[in-house]
Amino acid sequence: MKKMERSEVEKELRRFVGANVYVHSEATSYVFVRNFTVQLTEAHIAGEGPYRVALRFNGDGWLRMEALTDYEVDDQGRLLLAGFDDKGRMDVALHLGKEAFPE
Amino acid sequence: MNNLNQEVSRKLLLVLAHPDDESFICGGTLAKYASEGVQITLVSATRGEMGRRMGNPPYLNRETIAAARERELRHACDCLGIQQLQFLDIRDKTVEFMDEEPLISRIEGIIHESAPDVVLTFHETLGGHPDHCAIGKVTAAACRRSGKQDYLYYISFGNMMEQPERYGYTRNDIVKIDVSAHLEAKLAAFRAHRCQSEIDEWVWRPDHEALARFGAHEYFIHAETVSPDRHNHYDLFH
Numbered sequence: 199m200k201k202m203e204r205s206e207v208e209k210e211l212r213r214f215v216g217a218n219v220y221v222h223s224e225a226t227s228y229v230f231v232r233n234f235t236v237q238l239t240e241a242h243i244a245g246e247g248p249y250r251v252a253l254r255f256n257g258d259g260w261l262r263m264e265a266l267t268d269y270e271v272d273d274q275g276r277l278l279l280a281g282f283d284d285k286g287r288m289d290v291a292l293h294l295g296k297e298a299f300p301e
Numbered sequence: 302m303n304n305l306n307q308e309v310s311r312k313l314l315l316v317l318a319h320p321d322d323e324s325f326i327c328g329g330t331l332a333k334y335a336s337e338g339v340q341i342t343l344v345s346a347t348r349g350e351m352g353r354r355m356g357n358p359p360y361l362n363r364e365t366i367a368a369a370r371e372r373e374l375r376h377a378c379d380c381l382g383i384q385q386l387q388f389l390d391i392r393d394k395t396v397e398f399m400d401e402e403p404l405i406s407r408i409e410g411i412i413h414e415s416a417p418d419v420v421l422t423f424h425e426t427l428g429g430h431p432d433h434c435a436i437g438k439v440t441a442a443a444c445r446r447s448g449k450q451d452y453l454y455y456i457s458f459g460n461m462m463e464q465p466e467r468y469g470y471t472r473n474d475i476v477k478i479d480v481s482a483h484l485e486a487k488l489a490a491f492r493a494h495r496c497q498s499e500i501d502e503w504v505w506r507p508d509h510e511a512l513a514r515f516g517a518h519e520y521f522i523h524a525e526t527v528s529p530d531r532h533n534h535y536d537l538f539h
Binding site: 199222224226227230268270272276278280282285286287288289291293299301 | 351353354355356357358359362363364365392394499500
C-alpha cells in the first residue's frame with residue numbers, strides 16, 4: 199500500500215459510482231462487515247490526511263469512515279483503503295470491489 | 302531399538318485458532334518434543350486474516366494477509382519441527398459463531414486420523430480470545446467423544462500456571478515443561494511470524510538478548526483430574 203493522495207483516490211472512488219459494489223469495511227478490533235453490496239451513488243473524500251471517506255448508496259444509505267492513510271488498487275482492480283497507526287497496526291479498512299471478496 | 306521405535310511412534314495433535322498461537326504460547330515445548338521424534342500435527346482454525354498487525358512498517362493489507370500468514374506459519378512449523386499442518390478455513394474472529402456439531406465432528410475425524418497420544422488446545426474460559434475459547438471448547442468435546450479426554454491438555458500463557466490455585470486448579474493438574482534447551486527454535490519461530498512479531502522490538506535484538514526474554518518453562522493444564530501417583534508433572538506423555 200502507499201500513502202493516500204487525495205486526487206488519486208478520488209479518481210479511483212469515482213470508478214465505482216453508479217455500480218453495484220461489494221464493500222469490506224472495518225474498524226479493526228470492533229467491527230467488520232464483508233461483502234455488503236450497495237448501489238453506489240456518491241463517493242466523497244475529505245481531509246488533508248488522514249482522510250475521511252463517505253459513500254452514499256441505495257438512495258438513502260451512508261457509510262462514512264475516517265483515519266484512512268494508505269491505499270492500493272490491487273491486481274483485480276479493487277480499491278483498498280486502510281488506516282494504520284505509527285506501529286503499522288491497522289485501525290480501519292474500506293475496500294470496494296465489483297466482485298465479491300473471498301468469504 | 303524398542304525405545305527408539307516407541308519414540309518415533311509418539312504423536313501430538315495441536316488444535317489452535319491462529320497462526321502464531323503455536324509459537325508464541327508453547328513453541329518451546331513443540332520444539333522439544335519434535336527434537337525427540339514426536340510427530341506433531343497442527344490444526345489452525347483460521348489464517349489469522351483479521352489481525353491488526355500488518356508488519357511494521359505495514360507491508361500487508363486485509364486481502365493479502367491470509368496467504369502471508371499461512372506462509373509464515375509454514376516457516377514457523379519448519380523452525381519448530383511440526384511436520385503436518387492443516388487449516389479449518391474458518392474466518393478469523395468468527396470461530397465462536399460456527400455451528401458446533403459439524404466442527405466437533407471434523408475434529409473427531411482429525412483425532413481419528415492422527416491417533417494422537419497427546420492433544421493440546423486452548424482452555425474454554427482461560428483462552429484469552431473468543432476464537433481461542435471456542436476452538437478449545439469444541440476440541441475438548443471431540444476428545445471426550447473420541448474417548449481421548451485423558452490425553453487432553455490446555456495450553457496456558459507465560460507462567461500463570463505457576464499459581465494454579467488462582468484459577469481453580471491444583472499443582473497436580475499442571476505439567477511443567479523445561480524448554481530451556483529449545484529457546485533458539487522458539488525465537489526462530491517468533492521471527493518466522495514476521496508480520497506479527499515485527500512490532501515487538503525485543504524479538505529482533507541480538508539472539509542472546511532476545512532469548513533472555515523467554516521463560517525456561519511452559520505450563521499445561523491436564524483436562525482430567527488424575528491421581529497424584531500416576532501423573533508425571535514434567536512430561537505430557539505420561
